[in-house]
Amino acid sequence: MHAFTYSRATDTDQAVVEVSADPRASFLAGGTTQLDLMKDGVLHPDRLVDITRLPLRGIKHTASTIKVGALTTMEELAADPLVQERLPFIREALLFGASTQLRNMATIGGNLLQRTRCRYFRDPTVSACNKRIPGSGCAAISGIQRMHAILGTSDHCIALHASDVAVPLVALDAIVHIQGPDGPREVPLTQFYLLPGDTPHLENELRHGELITEVEIPLLPETAKSHYLKIRDRVSYEFALTSVGAALVIEDGTIRQARVAMGGVGTRPWRAWTAEDVLRGAPATSDAFHSAAEAALEGARPLPGTAFKVELAKRTVVRTLETVAGASS
Incomplete structure (x- = not known):
């Protein structure tokens, strides 16, 4: 592992100042991805600023939202009663997403920032x-492709x-x-992740x-x-081949509201906007669900391995929607 210096921040503004002033510095929270990448020689920060003592942990409820501190663990959010009652697909995604040991260490903020599991990214040789x-090429395109994306990809x-x-x-x-050297700002998660295009090293809207x-x-x-339905090679802890998170409001057999997103298929968490358009106002039937599935995969660019x-x-998509509709009946 590359040698680095370590400091522990006691204040959010202090942490931001320390990291923003040093282009070779990084934040350290749960470390469940970052430390692995450092051990593998993929990441080489000269300095780590530990933020685990910052007051960024906890869950607050309002009439219309849940506000989750970035240092809240996956296990803490999964155990929240309101999440279990009103947002069960979040709980399911959290429980399927990692082992118990990891869920008790990994933070929500870190989970959103986790790096790809691409074997070529993670092998510095x-x-x-x-x-x-940047500019070295993409070995995956001509290599082993099975655990790669089919939506949002580029050359x-x-x-x-x-x-x-x-x-x-x-x-x-x-x-x-987000808190940064220029102050606070907010970014919708649908706009937070960047498509690779010709700059795959730029993954999200966060600035240094x-x-x-x-x-x-x-x-x-x-x-x-x-x-939330996750299809994987084994029932125990494993990454998704495909996954779908869906929510429906069904009244008198008609879909009034629909939200659909997919994992395991996109270079970013993939919102299936066209599938939602197909579903809204449609009867909650198998035909509608299959039409939505077709719409969700429009534009897919598979390679032989994917x-x-x-x-x-x-x-x-169809199985998830059938499950949700069955729970609504």
Whole structure:
């Protein structure tokens, strides 16, 4: 591991100042991804600023939202009674997303910022990774592709976004609160993640020295039902081949509101806007769900190793919507 200096911040503004003043500095929270990448020689910060003692932990309820401190752990959010009652697909995504040990360490802010599991990104002996070394190429495009994306890809990167909980959060239009050297700002999670294009090393809207402080999650209507379905190679802790987070409000057999997002298929958590358009006002039937699935996968760009994901993702959408509709009846 690359040698680094360590300091512990006691104030949010102090942490921001310390990191923003040093281009080789990084924040350290739960460390469940960052430390692995440092051990593997992928990340090489000269300085780590520990933010685990900052007052950025806890869950606050309002009439219409849940506000989650960025240092709140995955396990703490999954155990929140209001999440269990009004946002069950968030709870499901959290529980499916990691082992118990990891959920008790990993933070919500860190989960949203976790790096791709692409084996070429995580192997520093492989030079062809545009995320790690801009302009070096993408070994995955001609390599082993099975755990890669089919939506939002480019000729420069097909790396998959790995977060589970980001999927329902994107479906809910969650808002990320950020503190930086220029003050606070807010970014909708649907706009937070960047498509790779020809700059895959730029993954999100965070600037150097900026820190996620809180995630604001709108509550679903009380009549809504939701579900998160994750398809994976094994039932135990594993990343998604495909996943879907969906929420519906169904009245008299008609879908009045629909929110659908997908994981395991996109270079970012993938909001299925066209699928939602198909569902709104449609009867809650198998035909509507299959039409929504077709719409959700429009524009997919599979490679030979990821071609199976197109049909698998469609089936995942249909199965999720059937489950939600069944719970609504």
